Amino acid sequence: MTTEPSAYHQRVAEEKRAAILRAATRLFLDSGYDRTSLAKIADTAGVSKATLFKQFPTKAALFDAIVTASWHKGGEEEPPPAGDLTTGLTEIGRRYVALLTRPDMADLFRIVIAELPRFPELGEAQFQRGKLPYFDSVRRYLESERDAGTAVIPDTELAATQFLGMISNYVFWPRMLLLQWAPGTEAMDHVVQEAVLTMTSRYAASD
Structure with a gap:
């Protein structure tokens, strides 16, 4: 039995990641880095806080991902x-x-x-x-x-x-x-x- 994620689940994960990056970029620009919480980003991106924290445990890690992408x-x-x-x-x-x-x-x-x-x-x-x-x-x-x-x-x-x-x-x-x-x-x-x-x-x- 394989433990690899299916193509569907990989696509969903990629879509959620892209939504998080878009939401974070917009909120950082509108409200500033310091005044933007990870919880607010999760809400704006339409994902759970658990989903966001799993991919980006800190705000710094999220910003690094934005820059890289x-x-x-x-x-x-x-x-x-x-x-x-x-x-x-x-x-x-x-x-x-x-x-x-x-x-x-x-x-x-x-x-x-x-x-x-x-x-x-x-x-x-x-x-x-x-x-x-x-x-x-x-x-x-x-x-x-x-x-x-x-x-x-x-x-x-x-x-x-x-x-x-x-x-x-x-x-x-x-x-x-x-x-x-x-x-x-x-x-x-x-x-x-x-x-x-x-x-x-x-x-x-x-x-």
Whole structure:
């Protein structure tokens, strides 16, 4: 007799987990991290407190899961294969735009910024579980291009910072101050193209 959960029960568990994450994100944003209880989250998500505590025994564990889920939605794809720096960076840049323009990404950063003075661990979670793994995936891609001989990059960490920064400084960070900031698809694609051009001009190997 198997003890493995059935496909139905796995699906139900995943649906409840997703409902908890959505409810927690909204309540953290509306009421603040400190003023949002796990009991309130369970009620809003439509699950029992026992169900919530089984998956997330603490509020910190729940926030970590929110961060991880939010960043992984845009970072699940395999990195592009090495061999064409322009094509690879263009693909990564467009994925990054898609990630940064999701509403829940801006919401997540607003929660962290608002609560950081009292809960510095939220910033640590955002960095260690979200931004850093994503950043490392881009750095590893640049290393693969360097190893393939298609790029000359003395410092892949700096290069990854440069590339992502050129995109996020237009696409994302103005939204933290300007709620109506919503550049169109053409404008964002142009930013990616210019960032790629800057990177290839600086780092592409000579023929």
